[in-house]
Amino acid sequence: GRIRKWYGTLTDIEDRKRAEEKLRRSETYLAEAQKLTRTGSWAWDARTEKMLYCSDELFRMFALDPEEDLPSEKIWDRLVPEDRNRVRQVCSEAVRARSAFAEEYRAVLPDGKMKHIHVTGHPILDEAGKVFEYVGTNVDVTERKRMEEELRGSEARFRTFVDHATDAFILHGEDGTILDVNRHACESLGYSRDELVGVALTAFDPRADTAHMQLIGERLASGEVVTFETRYRRKDGTQFPAEVRVREFRQDSRRLAISFVRDITERERTQQERERLRQLEADLARMNRVSIMGELAASLAHEIKQPMAAAVLNARTCARWLRRDVPDLSEAVDAASKMVDDVTRAAAIIDRVRSLYRRDAPQSESVDLNEVVREMASLLGEAGARSSVSIRTELDPGLPPITADRVQLQQVLMNLMLNGVEAMRDRGDELTVTSGRTEDGEFLISVRDCGVGLSPHENERIFETFFTTKPQGTGMGLSISRRIIEAHGGRLWASANVPSGAIFQFTVPAPQDGS
């Protein structure tokens, strides 16, 4: 029973060891690659419907232990029920058809987390052409799904934002071909999105010519945001004015441009309307002056007649002294200098009236309010007399000069006084203009008439531009007057006179030193 001899063989297992080492390495690399790409691989026996092989990554994917038996039902259990039925059906159909399959499903792990998994399987057929195995991969696409959903969400948000924008957004390629548009672009041009995509933007712009487009292209290429105004033609042939802002940007290696198109019909209309009103206002302001000028022509004639008559008288006297046998030079000189005075007075009256029609910029000069009232009372005396209205002034002598625009204040007084005269036309009454101070020390001018008066609802409306109750009225006088007084830092308002008529009053600030 004792060992006598040992027999043995030596086998060179170098190659086998190397092969094993190589296999181990390649298995490690494969496992690493599977981990990195979140890909698990498997083999499935079509006849026994059992798993033949599952890679470690596959176990991990479903939170299963690689040390345990090969899972089969455990994996199916992880699938959300509605996906489970669908994928089972796809698999059995693939087996029947001996075809490959690819599906995506959701699985819920024990910790409640949901995974999105993409599975692909390939059949392996035996010699008889029967499926005996399927090999395949499962890829965890949860992260990709999340990113896709996020992107879809942000795209949807962006799309909503772009579609609700009140400007038209047009995305176009370097050659001007439209690539995408927002809803507003479709609405304003009258085309559907499909009709617009692929068409050159210039097709809607009758003004776009090659030179113009080239110039814009060059400016865009230099990084500029180009803004221009043009007109776009709608599908129905009508056109609308548009302000276009274009900027270029790069997407990968492509040069794209985006145009923001704003319909400026309303803006143009407002501008035109404003211009029309400005023109109308200017015309009416001129008419206001012209109609006042008509009134003044009579007063002017009357005022000038008197110094002219005196000048003629003095000229005759002067001639008489000179024609004497012994000319009395001293009397002649006396008469001639009186004549100079008369003519100077006439010239001063003309100057005063002329100053009312000059279109000068507002002046700041020292103005004696009482003097302005006196002047206007005398200028309008004749106009009043023709309407049987006399003008009376009650002036506070203690008002120092203020800094103001004399001509503008004359205009205000003239407007108020002529309105008063018109309100009392042929009633044979008196228009009273007083100067004084308010309780706050401001200077106050009141023009009081006993005319038709103001109805309560007219009280503020009369200051609106163009409000008039007179057939020949312009409705400018009071609005211009109020504007002038406000520009001087004062107020102009109307109230009822007792027992009848209206009082128009305005204030102007007292001079700075308070005197």
Ligand code: ADP
């Ligand atoms: P216009 O005299 O050209 O109508 P105004 O702006 O000077 O323009 O006056 C507007 C309106 O205010 C007049 O049409 C008139 O109805 C009313 N109004 C102005 N002053 C008086 C006044 N003293 N008495 C009654 N109504 C007046």
